[in-house]
Amino acid sequence: MRDRFTAVLIENGTGGQSVRVTDVPTDQLPEGDVTVRVASSTLNYKDALAITRKSPVVRSFPMVPGIDLAGTVEESTNPDFTPGDRVVLNGWGVGERHWGGLAEYARVKGDWLIPLEPAFTFDQAMAIGTAGYTAMLCVMALERHGITPDSGEVLVTGAAGGVGSIATAVLARLGYQVAAVTGRIDESDYLVNLGAGRVLPRSDFSEPGRPLAKEQWAGAIDVAGGQVLANVCASMQYRGVVAACGLAGGMDLPATVAPFILRGVTLAGIDSVMCPRNERREAWQRLARDLDPTILGPVTQSVALDACIPVADELIAGAVRGRVIVPISND
Numbered sequence: 001m002r003d004r005f006t007a008v009l010i011e012n013g014t015g016g017q018s019v020r021v022t023d024v025p026t027d028q029l030p031e032g033d034v035t036v037r038v039a040s041s042t043l044n045y046k047d048a049l050a051i052t053r054k055s056p057v058v059r060s061f062p063m064v065p066g067i068d069l070a071g072t073v074e075e076s077t078n079p080d081f082t083p084g085d086r087v088v089l090n091g092w093g094v095g096e097r098h099w100g101g102l103a104e105y106a107r108v109k110g111d112w113l114i115p116l117e118p119a120f121t122f123d124q125a126m127a128i129g130t131a132g133y134t135a136m137l138c139v140m141a142l143e144r145h146g147i148t149p150d151s152g153e154v155l156v157t158g159a160a161g162g163v164g165s166i167a168t169a170v171l172a173r174l175g176y177q178v179a180a181v182t183g184r185i186d187e188s189d190y191l192v193n194l195g196a197g198r199v200l201p202r203s204d205f206s207e208p209g210r211p212l213a214k215e216q217w218a219g220a221i222d223v224a225g226g227q228v229l230a231n232v233c234a235s236m237q238y239r240g241v242v243a244a245c246g247l248a249g250g251m252d253l254p255a256t257v258a259p260f261i262l263r264g265v266t267l268a269g270i271d272s273v274m275c276p277r278n279e280r281r282e283a284w285q286r287l288a289r290d291l292d293p294t295i296l297g298p299v300t301q302s303v304a305l306d307a308c309i310p311v312a313d314e315l316i317a318g319a320v321r322g323r324v325i326v327p328i329s330n331d
Protein backbone atom coordinates (compact mmCIF):
# COMPACT_ATOMS: atom_id res chain seq x y z
CA MET A 1 0.00 0.00 0.00
CA ARG A 2 1.25 3.50 -0.81
CA ASP A 3 2.26 6.00 1.94
CA ARG A 4 -0.23 8.60 0.75
CA PHE A 5 -3.50 8.59 -1.17
CA THR A 6 -5.73 11.16 -2.85
CA ALA A 7 -9.05 12.04 -1.23
CA VAL A 8 -11.71 14.71 -1.04
CA LEU A 9 -11.20 16.11 2.46
CA ILE A 10 -13.62 18.29 4.45
CA GLU A 11 -11.94 20.13 7.34
CA ASN A 12 -13.22 22.36 10.11
CA GLY A 13 -10.61 25.01 10.93
CA THR A 14 -10.62 28.35 12.70
CA GLY A 15 -11.95 30.00 9.51
CA GLY A 16 -14.85 27.53 9.28
CA GLN A 17 -15.31 24.45 7.12
CA SER A 18 -13.33 23.98 3.91
CA VAL A 19 -13.06 21.27 1.27
CA ARG A 20 -10.23 20.29 -1.08
CA VAL A 21 -8.86 17.35 -3.04
CA THR A 22 -5.54 16.52 -1.44
CA ASP A 23 -2.99 13.84 -0.58
CA VAL A 24 -3.53 12.23 2.83
CA PRO A 25 -1.00 10.05 4.71
CA THR A 26 -2.23 6.47 4.68
CA ASP A 27 -1.61 6.14 8.42
CA GLN A 28 -4.45 8.64 8.96
CA LEU A 29 -7.05 6.18 7.66
CA PRO A 30 -9.60 5.51 10.40
CA GLU A 31 -9.89 2.27 12.35
CA GLY A 32 -11.38 -0.73 10.60
CA ASP A 33 -10.58 -4.36 9.87
CA VAL A 34 -10.74 -4.12 6.07
CA THR A 35 -8.89 -1.70 3.78
CA VAL A 36 -10.43 -1.28 0.34
CA ARG A 37 -8.75 0.11 -2.75
CA VAL A 38 -11.67 2.14 -4.07
CA ALA A 39 -12.36 1.53 -7.76
CA SER A 40 -15.46 3.71 -8.04
CA SER A 41 -17.68 5.93 -5.93
CA THR A 42 -20.63 8.23 -6.57
CA LEU A 43 -21.87 11.73 -5.90
CA ASN A 44 -25.26 11.35 -4.20
CA TYR A 45 -27.35 14.33 -3.10
CA LYS A 46 -26.18 13.66 0.47
CA ASP A 47 -22.52 13.79 -0.64
CA ALA A 48 -23.15 17.08 -2.44
CA LEU A 49 -24.73 18.47 0.76
CA ALA A 50 -21.59 17.42 2.67
CA ILE A 51 -19.14 18.85 0.11
CA THR A 52 -21.00 22.17 -0.25
CA ARG A 53 -21.57 22.26 3.55
CA LYS A 54 -25.24 23.15 2.80
CA SER A 55 -26.49 20.80 5.51
CA PRO A 56 -24.82 19.28 8.60
CA VAL A 57 -24.33 15.85 7.01
CA VAL A 58 -20.77 15.54 8.32
CA ARG A 59 -20.62 14.61 12.02
CA SER A 60 -16.83 14.65 12.64
CA PHE A 61 -13.81 16.33 11.08
CA PRO A 62 -11.69 15.92 9.07
CA MET A 63 -14.02 13.82 6.90
CA VAL A 64 -13.75 12.07 3.56
CA PRO A 65 -17.27 12.20 2.04
CA GLY A 66 -18.82 9.45 -0.11
CA ILE A 67 -21.70 7.25 1.16
CA ASP A 68 -21.14 4.60 -1.54
CA LEU A 69 -18.02 2.76 -2.69
CA ALA A 70 -17.04 -0.28 -4.71
CA GLY A 71 -13.54 -1.70 -4.87
CA THR A 72 -11.09 -4.46 -4.09
CA VAL A 73 -9.98 -5.58 -0.63
CA GLU A 74 -6.34 -4.59 -0.14
CA GLU A 75 -5.80 -5.73 3.48
CA SER A 76 -8.07 -7.59 5.89
CA THR A 77 -8.05 -9.04 9.38
CA ASN A 78 -11.74 -9.93 9.01
CA PRO A 79 -12.26 -13.67 8.38
CA ASP A 80 -15.01 -12.94 5.83
CA PHE A 81 -12.74 -11.01 3.45
CA THR A 82 -9.37 -11.62 1.81
CA PRO A 83 -7.24 -9.39 -0.43
CA GLY A 84 -8.58 -9.34 -3.96
CA ASP A 85 -12.28 -9.70 -2.98
CA ARG A 86 -14.62 -7.35 -4.88
CA VAL A 87 -16.87 -5.52 -2.44
CA VAL A 88 -19.54 -2.82 -2.26
CA LEU A 89 -20.57 -0.54 0.62
CA ASN A 90 -23.67 1.67 0.97
CA GLY A 91 -24.44 3.84 3.97
CA TRP A 92 -23.73 2.79 7.59
CA GLY A 93 -22.77 6.43 8.28
CA VAL A 94 -19.76 6.19 5.95
CA GLY A 95 -19.03 9.66 4.54
CA GLU A 96 -20.89 11.16 7.53
CA ARG A 97 -19.24 9.78 10.69
CA HIS A 98 -16.58 7.51 9.17
CA TRP A 99 -14.30 8.30 6.20
CA GLY A 100 -16.08 7.41 2.96
CA GLY A 101 -15.63 6.48 -0.67
CA LEU A 102 -14.40 9.65 -2.41
CA ALA A 103 -10.78 8.57 -2.01
CA GLU A 104 -8.31 6.06 -3.38
CA TYR A 105 -8.52 4.02 -0.15
CA ALA A 106 -11.15 3.42 2.54
CA ARG A 107 -10.69 1.53 5.81
CA VAL A 108 -14.00 0.24 7.15
CA LYS A 109 -15.64 -2.43 9.29
CA GLY A 110 -15.94 -5.68 7.37
CA ASP A 111 -19.50 -5.96 8.71
CA TRP A 112 -20.43 -3.02 6.47
CA LEU A 113 -19.20 -4.68 3.28
CA ILE A 114 -20.99 -7.12 1.05
CA PRO A 115 -19.49 -9.07 -1.85
CA LEU A 116 -20.09 -7.35 -5.19
CA GLU A 117 -22.28 -9.46 -7.44
CA PRO A 118 -20.20 -10.78 -10.39
CA ALA A 119 -22.87 -9.42 -12.77
CA PHE A 120 -21.74 -5.86 -12.09
CA THR A 121 -18.62 -3.85 -12.89
CA PHE A 122 -17.50 -1.41 -10.20
CA ASP A 123 -18.88 1.50 -12.22
CA GLN A 124 -22.23 -0.23 -12.73
CA ALA A 125 -22.45 -0.90 -8.99
CA MET A 126 -21.95 2.80 -8.36
CA ALA A 127 -24.41 3.81 -11.10
CA ILE A 128 -26.91 1.80 -9.02
CA GLY A 129 -25.50 3.08 -5.70
CA THR A 130 -27.63 3.88 -2.68
CA ALA A 131 -30.45 5.07 -4.96
CA GLY A 132 -30.77 1.76 -6.81
CA TYR A 133 -30.27 -0.39 -3.76
CA THR A 134 -33.00 1.62 -1.98
CA ALA A 135 -35.31 1.13 -4.96
CA MET A 136 -34.81 -2.63 -4.63
CA LEU A 137 -35.51 -2.49 -0.87
CA CYS A 138 -38.83 -0.81 -1.78
CA VAL A 139 -39.69 -3.51 -4.33
CA MET A 140 -38.84 -6.21 -1.75
CA ALA A 141 -41.13 -4.48 0.79
CA LEU A 142 -44.06 -4.58 -1.67
CA GLU A 143 -43.41 -8.27 -2.28
CA ARG A 144 -43.10 -9.00 1.45
CA HIS A 145 -46.57 -7.54 1.91
CA GLY A 146 -48.03 -9.75 -0.81
CA ILE A 147 -48.10 -7.44 -3.84
CA THR A 148 -47.57 -9.36 -7.11
CA PRO A 149 -47.90 -8.33 -10.77
CA ASP A 150 -51.46 -9.72 -10.65
CA SER A 151 -52.43 -7.43 -7.76
CA GLY A 152 -52.78 -4.39 -10.02
CA GLU A 153 -50.95 -1.26 -11.11
CA VAL A 154 -47.99 0.06 -9.08
CA LEU A 155 -47.32 3.79 -8.81
CA VAL A 156 -43.76 5.22 -8.67
CA THR A 157 -43.30 8.88 -7.70
CA GLY A 158 -40.21 10.95 -8.55
CA ALA A 159 -39.84 8.47 -11.37
CA ALA A 160 -37.20 10.41 -13.31
CA GLY A 161 -34.90 10.57 -10.26
CA GLY A 162 -32.37 7.95 -9.15
CA VAL A 163 -34.61 5.81 -6.90
CA GLY A 164 -37.63 6.23 -9.18
CA SER A 165 -35.81 5.27 -12.39
CA ILE A 166 -34.41 2.03 -10.98
CA ALA A 167 -37.73 1.20 -9.27
CA THR A 168 -39.58 1.69 -12.56
CA ALA A 169 -37.11 -0.48 -14.48
CA VAL A 170 -37.10 -3.31 -11.90
CA LEU A 171 -40.89 -3.40 -11.47
CA ALA A 172 -41.43 -3.46 -15.25
CA ARG A 173 -38.92 -6.27 -15.68
CA LEU A 174 -40.73 -8.26 -12.96
CA GLY A 175 -43.97 -7.91 -14.93
CA TYR A 176 -45.71 -5.15 -12.96
CA GLN A 177 -47.81 -2.48 -14.69
CA VAL A 178 -46.07 0.76 -13.68
CA ALA A 179 -47.60 4.23 -13.55
CA ALA A 180 -44.71 6.72 -13.33
CA VAL A 181 -45.27 10.13 -11.72
CA THR A 182 -42.95 12.95 -12.73
CA GLY A 183 -42.69 16.71 -12.55
CA ARG A 184 -40.69 16.52 -15.80
CA ILE A 185 -43.32 15.38 -18.25
CA ASP A 186 -40.78 15.96 -21.06
CA GLU A 187 -39.00 12.87 -19.66
CA SER A 188 -42.00 10.69 -20.62
CA ASP A 189 -40.12 8.86 -23.40
CA TYR A 190 -37.29 8.10 -20.97
CA LEU A 191 -39.79 6.64 -18.47
CA VAL A 192 -41.62 4.60 -21.10
CA ASN A 193 -38.26 3.23 -22.26
CA LEU A 194 -37.57 2.17 -18.67
CA GLY A 195 -40.84 0.22 -18.74
CA ALA A 196 -43.53 2.60 -17.46
CA GLY A 197 -46.97 1.73 -18.88
CA ARG A 198 -48.15 5.30 -18.43
CA VAL A 199 -46.75 8.60 -17.19
CA LEU A 200 -48.71 10.94 -14.91
CA PRO A 201 -47.92 14.58 -14.09
CA ARG A 202 -46.85 15.30 -10.50
CA SER A 203 -49.51 18.04 -10.39
CA ASP A 204 -52.14 15.24 -10.15
CA PHE A 205 -50.77 14.51 -6.66
CA SER A 206 -49.44 17.78 -5.30
CA GLU A 207 -52.62 19.58 -4.17
CA PRO A 208 -54.53 18.79 -0.96
CA GLY A 209 -57.04 16.01 -1.70
CA ARG A 210 -59.81 14.03 -0.01
CA PRO A 211 -59.02 11.59 2.82
CA LEU A 212 -60.15 8.75 0.53
CA ALA A 213 -59.94 9.02 -3.25
CA LYS A 214 -60.73 6.58 -6.06
CA GLU A 215 -59.00 3.23 -5.40
CA GLN A 216 -56.30 2.95 -8.06
CA TRP A 217 -52.98 1.44 -6.99
CA ALA A 218 -52.15 -2.01 -5.64
CA GLY A 219 -48.69 -0.80 -4.65
CA ALA A 220 -46.68 2.41 -4.60
CA ILE A 221 -43.06 3.45 -4.19
CA ASP A 222 -42.84 7.02 -2.95
CA VAL A 223 -39.74 9.22 -2.87
CA ALA A 224 -41.66 12.46 -2.34
CA GLY A 225 -43.32 12.40 1.09
CA GLY A 226 -45.45 15.45 1.93
CA GLN A 227 -48.71 16.08 0.07
CA VAL A 228 -47.79 13.62 -2.68
CA LEU A 229 -47.50 10.73 -0.20
CA ALA A 230 -50.77 11.76 1.47
CA ASN A 231 -52.58 11.63 -1.89
CA VAL A 232 -50.92 8.34 -2.80
CA CYS A 233 -52.14 6.75 0.45
CA ALA A 234 -55.66 8.08 -0.21
CA SER A 235 -55.81 6.51 -3.67
CA MET A 236 -54.55 3.01 -2.78
CA GLN A 237 -56.73 -0.02 -3.47
CA TYR A 238 -58.12 -2.01 -0.57
CA ARG A 239 -55.12 -3.60 1.27
CA GLY A 240 -52.66 -1.75 -0.97
CA VAL A 241 -49.04 -1.24 0.11
CA VAL A 242 -46.95 1.95 -0.03
CA ALA A 243 -43.15 1.78 0.37
CA ALA A 244 -42.05 5.26 1.52
CA CYS A 245 -38.35 6.10 1.29
CA GLY A 246 -37.95 9.81 0.53
CA LEU A 247 -38.76 13.41 1.28
CA ALA A 248 -38.08 15.10 -2.08
CA GLY A 249 -41.43 16.90 -1.70
CA GLY A 250 -41.33 17.46 2.05
CA MET A 251 -40.83 15.97 5.48
CA ASP A 252 -44.45 16.40 6.59
CA LEU A 253 -47.34 14.00 5.97
CA PRO A 254 -50.65 15.91 5.79
CA ALA A 255 -52.77 12.73 5.72
CA THR A 256 -55.63 11.14 7.67
CA VAL A 257 -55.79 7.61 9.06
CA ALA A 258 -58.74 6.80 6.74
CA PRO A 259 -56.74 4.75 4.17
CA PHE A 260 -55.19 2.68 6.97
CA ILE A 261 -58.28 1.95 9.05
CA LEU A 262 -60.91 1.81 6.31
CA ARG A 263 -58.96 0.24 3.45
CA GLY A 264 -56.28 -1.69 5.34
CA VAL A 265 -53.52 0.16 3.51
CA THR A 266 -49.97 -0.59 4.70
CA LEU A 267 -47.34 2.16 4.87
CA ALA A 268 -43.93 0.45 4.83
CA GLY A 269 -40.97 2.64 5.81
CA ILE A 270 -37.65 2.07 4.00
CA ASP A 271 -34.23 2.97 5.43
CA SER A 272 -31.12 2.01 3.49
CA VAL A 273 -28.48 3.40 5.86
CA MET A 274 -28.78 0.96 8.77
CA CYS A 275 -30.59 -1.83 6.90
CA PRO A 276 -29.36 -5.25 8.15
CA ARG A 277 -26.64 -6.96 6.12
CA ASN A 278 -28.68 -10.01 5.03
CA GLU A 279 -31.35 -7.77 3.50
CA ARG A 280 -28.69 -5.67 1.72
CA ARG A 281 -27.14 -8.79 0.30
CA GLU A 282 -30.52 -9.98 -0.89
CA ALA A 283 -31.19 -6.56 -2.49
CA TRP A 284 -27.91 -6.70 -4.45
CA GLN A 285 -28.55 -10.29 -5.51
CA ARG A 286 -31.99 -9.26 -6.69
CA LEU A 287 -30.53 -6.26 -8.58
CA ALA A 288 -28.17 -8.65 -10.37
CA ARG A 289 -31.17 -10.76 -11.38
CA ASP A 290 -33.92 -8.21 -11.96
CA LEU A 291 -32.21 -5.08 -13.33
CA ASP A 292 -31.07 -4.83 -16.93
CA PRO A 293 -27.64 -3.10 -16.53
CA THR A 294 -27.87 -1.61 -20.04
CA ILE A 295 -30.38 0.94 -18.68
CA LEU A 296 -27.61 2.40 -16.50
CA GLY A 297 -25.45 3.82 -19.33
CA PRO A 298 -27.80 6.54 -20.57
CA VAL A 299 -28.54 7.85 -17.05
CA THR A 300 -24.94 7.93 -15.82
CA GLN A 301 -22.20 10.51 -16.18
CA SER A 302 -18.60 10.15 -14.95
CA VAL A 303 -16.74 12.80 -12.99
CA ALA A 304 -13.07 12.64 -11.98
CA LEU A 305 -12.23 12.74 -8.26
CA ASP A 306 -10.62 16.17 -8.61
CA ALA A 307 -13.79 17.55 -10.28
CA CYS A 308 -16.16 16.48 -7.51
CA ILE A 309 -16.23 19.83 -5.74
CA PRO A 310 -17.63 21.98 -8.60
CA VAL A 311 -20.00 19.18 -9.65
CA ALA A 312 -21.36 19.02 -6.09
CA ASP A 313 -22.38 22.68 -6.48
CA GLU A 314 -24.13 21.89 -9.78
CA LEU A 315 -25.92 18.92 -8.20
CA ILE A 316 -27.28 21.07 -5.37
CA ALA A 317 -28.40 23.64 -7.96
CA GLY A 318 -30.42 20.89 -9.72
CA ALA A 319 -28.29 21.18 -12.86
CA VAL A 320 -27.24 17.51 -13.01
CA ARG A 321 -29.40 14.81 -14.63
CA GLY A 322 -29.29 11.16 -13.59
CA ARG A 323 -26.56 9.43 -11.61
CA VAL A 324 -22.99 10.74 -11.17
CA ILE A 325 -20.27 8.13 -10.78
CA VAL A 326 -16.70 8.87 -9.75
CA PRO A 327 -14.34 6.26 -11.24
CA ILE A 328 -11.18 6.27 -9.11
CA SER A 329 -8.90 3.38 -10.08
CA ASN A 330 -9.07 0.55 -12.57
CA ASP A 331 -6.26 -1.70 -11.30
Ligand code: NDP
Nearest residue numbers: 158159160161162163182183223224246247248249271272
Ligand atom coordinates in the same frame (compact mmCIF):
# COMPACT_ATOMS: atom_id res chain seq x y z
P1 NDP B 1 -33.10 12.39 -7.03
O1 NDP B 1 -32.75 13.81 -6.76
O2 NDP B 1 -32.36 11.63 -8.07
O3 NDP B 1 -34.66 12.27 -7.42
C1 NDP B 1 -35.68 12.84 -6.66
C2 NDP B 1 -36.88 13.02 -7.57
O4 NDP B 1 -37.98 13.46 -6.79
C3 NDP B 1 -36.69 14.10 -8.61
O5 NDP B 1 -36.02 13.62 -9.74
C4 NDP B 1 -38.13 14.44 -8.92
O6 NDP B 1 -38.61 13.46 -9.80
C5 NDP B 1 -38.84 14.22 -7.59
N1 NDP B 1 -39.11 15.48 -6.91
C6 NDP B 1 -38.30 16.55 -6.80
N2 NDP B 1 -38.90 17.54 -6.12
C7 NDP B 1 -40.13 17.07 -5.81
C8 NDP B 1 -41.25 17.64 -5.14
N3 NDP B 1 -41.20 18.89 -4.63
N4 NDP B 1 -42.35 16.90 -5.00
C9 NDP B 1 -42.41 15.65 -5.49
N5 NDP B 1 -41.39 15.05 -6.16
C10 NDP B 1 -40.28 15.78 -6.30
O7 NDP B 1 -33.04 11.67 -5.63
P2 NDP B 1 -33.03 10.11 -5.32
O8 NDP B 1 -33.92 9.42 -6.27
O9 NDP B 1 -31.65 9.63 -5.15
O10 NDP B 1 -33.70 10.12 -3.86
C11 NDP B 1 -35.11 10.35 -3.75
C12 NDP B 1 -35.48 10.59 -2.30
O11 NDP B 1 -35.23 9.41 -1.57
C13 NDP B 1 -34.71 11.70 -1.63
O12 NDP B 1 -35.59 12.39 -0.76
C14 NDP B 1 -33.65 10.96 -0.84
O13 NDP B 1 -33.26 11.71 0.28
C15 NDP B 1 -34.41 9.72 -0.45
N6 NDP B 1 -33.56 8.57 -0.21
C16 NDP B 1 -33.81 7.85 0.92
C17 NDP B 1 -33.11 6.74 1.20
C18 NDP B 1 -33.46 5.95 2.39
O14 NDP B 1 -32.62 5.17 2.86
N7 NDP B 1 -34.66 6.10 2.92
C19 NDP B 1 -31.98 6.31 0.34
C20 NDP B 1 -31.84 7.08 -0.88
C21 NDP B 1 -32.61 8.19 -1.11
P3 NDP B 1 -39.35 13.90 -11.16
O15 NDP B 1 -38.40 14.81 -11.85
O16 NDP B 1 -39.61 12.62 -11.86
O17 NDP B 1 -40.59 14.60 -10.68
